[in-house]
Amino acid sequence: MLLPTMFESLEADYHHLKRHVQLWDVACQRQVSLHGADALRLVQLLCPRDMSAMALDQCYYMPMVNRRGKMLNDPVVVRLAADHFWISVADGDFWQYACGVADALDLDVAVEEPDVSPLAVQGPRAEDLMVRLFGDSARDIGFFRHRRLSFEGHRFLIARSGYSRQGGFEIYVDDSAWAMPLWEAFFAAGEDLHLRAGCPNMIERIEGGLLSFGSDMTSAHTPFEAGLGRYCTSRADFIGKAALRAAAAPRQMIRPLAIEGRIPPCDRPWPLLAAGGAGGVVGQVSSAAWSPDFRTNVALAMVAHSHWHAGTKLEVETHDGMRWATIQARFWL
């Protein structure tokens, strides 16, 4: 599965996303469908987050770990019914893992990858655009809630969610035949809103602290190291529970970092050094880009406990030389 990383340029896409509205083909977010009497039990097994209070119209961000407490994926799960969930996977595969768990425990649940391709509508004008296709009810969808709304007689599951901080929706296109009619209807309706095709924008997601599984955090990290400890509160049995209990006080964590000066594209991890080279390597930068709005290089870094406090001055070893950097108290958005 492929996902574009930019259309015009990172900065042009960024300005457009923060001002107008974009349509993103995020079909790569494949759905793993869990359906059956044991679906809730399986979701709970697969997730350190407490799922017991999840409403039937709710979506949850759902970090998942393996038995060793290491990140497996960080999907969004959508609850369709008491016994039916769609897990919208992030960068990586997950279907077979869920099949293996269900088969090993002989759970009463069908684990399948249905023909569902999410289409994201993102940006401050997303709601105005959605109303034109789906009617005023689109405005009533709460954050991380979903509804079924009709377009030309077909009822689509639509959630207020998406991989940006600009607001927007994800339409779960549950039949490939609807993809192009929907796409074309959006463009027919959105011209005065400056609608464009787009994709997750690296600058905007770093500003907003939206992590990328596979780069900012990987299968080498615990959710605590990824700053996702608040999602690890389930009292139910889940895979990795014992390992997570032992990992709750991490020695490194993802932190927002501002980097000074001009930087090259961050196409490889950059070592993070204690200022003056005194303490050697204390972490690494996984994502970085110039932010036009915040007039600094915004970055995400995995930083050792000794150096992760806000205001700590560090040095980044880019592949184009050393740069000064400062740990931030919070993300920019």
Next chain:
Amino acid sequence: MLLPTMFESLEADYHHLKRHVQLWDVACQRQVSLHGADALRLVQLLCPRDMSAMALDQCYYMPMVNRRGKMLNDPVVVRLAADHFWISVADGDFWQYACGVADALDLDVAVEEPDVSPLAVQGPRAEDLMVRLFGDSARDIGFFRHRRLSFEGHRFLIARSGYSRQGGFEIYVDDSAWAMPLWEAFFAAGEDLHLRAGCPNMIERIEGGLLSFGSDMTSAHTPFEAGLGRYCTSRADFIGKAALRAAAAPRQMIRPLAIEGRIPPCDRPWPLLAAGGAGGVVGQVSSAAWSPDFRTNVALAMVAHSHWHAGTKLEVETHDGMRWATIQARFWL
């Protein structure tokens, strides 16, 4: 992962493979390593074949099924030690499934994908070529047995196996840095043996009845339908055991089929019809090609019980018209 399907042409590659020796880069056969006290238990859970008598220098063809008794993959498993196996996967993924099973049951086993890339040496002169790099001991490796043999000081695991009926070996290159030195040493040593780069050959594998997972049989089929019932004899607990017991008398099965006349490339499934159109569709052809040695079109087809007996005359609906065909008693090799 990609695998070539031909180099010069299907027929030129075929003649070369049956006469000389070829080197195949089959790195796509990724290894799933199971290592630990519960490794044997996990292998047995994952496989309907009885693993209890497997020797420490043995390889097994190992059809795998899910809980519903449907094919998951058909790898070859290599036993490295009492508590260590490599599963050499066929077309498809399998690592995450094994991780899911191990995590769900909290088995004491590490499930990993090591840096191991099989390199196949196939053809009637394979042994003569192997001896030049690895010494006379290569001749002593029995069929589906393995040994560690040295090349320039590195001990490689070498098995007498491979996806052809011409004889040969698979070298498990357990460090990418060795791949090119090995490849170049083979070509330096094999010129007078007419060594060429190659790949599994569709004509040769159909003649020999070597099935292709994902086309001849898929996750829709049981091993009994794939003609692999003789591997489903384990008395141990394994995933899908109950489902397989209920599937032991299949109503369709893969059969060798000879097709008359000229046929186009079989790039899609062809319906198989009862002769004269009397009984409607009775199966489908999944692989077919002209065999220069047997002077007929050799084919594999999934055929209904009513029409699978040797000698049964059928009609194939190719995308270039109808052809007569006859069920064969056995494969051609």
